[in-house]
Amino acid sequence: MAGRPRDERARATILRHAADVASKEGLAGLSIGRLATDLGVSKSGLFGYFGSKEELQLATVRAASAVYLDEVVQPAMAIAPGLHRLWRLCDAWLSYSRRRVFPGGCFFFTVAAEFDARPGPVRDAVAAASLDWARLMTRTIEDARQLGDLVETTDAEQLAFELIALLEMANATSLLHDDPVAYRRARTAIRARLRSAATVPLSTSDAEK
Amino acid sequence: MAGRPRDERARATILRHAADVASKEGLAGLSIGRLATDLGVSKSGLFGYFGSKEELQLATVRAASAVYLDEVVQPAMAIAPGLHRLWRLCDAWLSYSRRRVFPGGCFFFTVAAEFDARPGPVRDAVAAASLDWARLMTRTIEDARQLGDLVETTDAEQLAFELIALLEMANATSLLHDDPVAYRRARTAIRARLRSAATVPLSTSDAEK
């Protein structure tokens, strides 16, 4: 039931490929037969790992969350709370999108747009992941405010909304128009917005483009 | 070839329904058989209007563009250029999204996310529509700047990027989390951003929530 080590590795390979495909073509576009062909296994063999297409979709969302944690959240949480961490969180997101960690750009952007008007467990999982991310951003802002790096009147939820809007716009525009300038625009806007709320200077040493 | 009036009306009905479905489930999820069932006609009858699924998708994009023009662009272009028109353009977009003119929220948000990593004529049509919209926003900002309503140093493309980011975030968040507060957040951020660039006061009389 838990699976031997060999199974776990195979499962991880399948899910990583599934997340790559879904970032480009969506979770509904994931077909079990196509995945099996891509990976050189039989359809029923692959099916056996999950038991249903919906379980495959849910497992793919979980696998993508783990990648997101590694690529975006960890680099920021590795440094002390405050304005510097807040900027690092935004910068790590831009890097994750720009480097095409998933070939279709941010996995969650694609699948959130795909499922935002379709009820069901997959939508619920995607919405929960999106909420976790918004809460992490909000908490990071709130920490910076309580440390005195942001003005006391800062509305953390409002600022999180604005920063995430700019990140996602960079992802969407760079993909649709094949335009890397979008990342510079998002960076410019985010740094200006943080400066307007900050009580201390924004570092210029790290991750300058 | 051009079609009788009756055909034109039937075609428009089909395309309006197709745009509604695509706003929720995407243009790939549009199936000719399903549309035919929804509208009570035969599959081959419906197929005859378009000749291929791709033509149906392209015609649906054109039909959605016409709705967008009516609902978003026209209300703003009906008033004089300047800061007031710029705000009206943003407000009309928020209203169009919030009223669910398309049941799945902004049609172009859904299909841009769907096709941003898939080459082909449909992607090209969606990208062109998105570029038209960004250019209209940029020109509206540039007009306001040249009229002296915005500070001379205003970067119109940069500001357009930021405003569109906030509009789309409101659409996405309100759908995924069923949260109307997103519209208030976008409105707050847009008005603050416009105030920071304006040389004149932002009107408070119109469209206050």
Added chain:
DNA sequence: CCTACCGATCGGTAGG
């Protein structure tokens, strides 16, 4: 974990 198959649905066509 394979081959072989199920019914349903897809885009598209033939024939009238």
Added chain:
DNA sequence: CCTACCGATCGGTAGG
């Protein structure tokens, strides 16, 4: 603009 059909592919299952 209809019925009836085509081959391909879908999610899922039987049997080994």
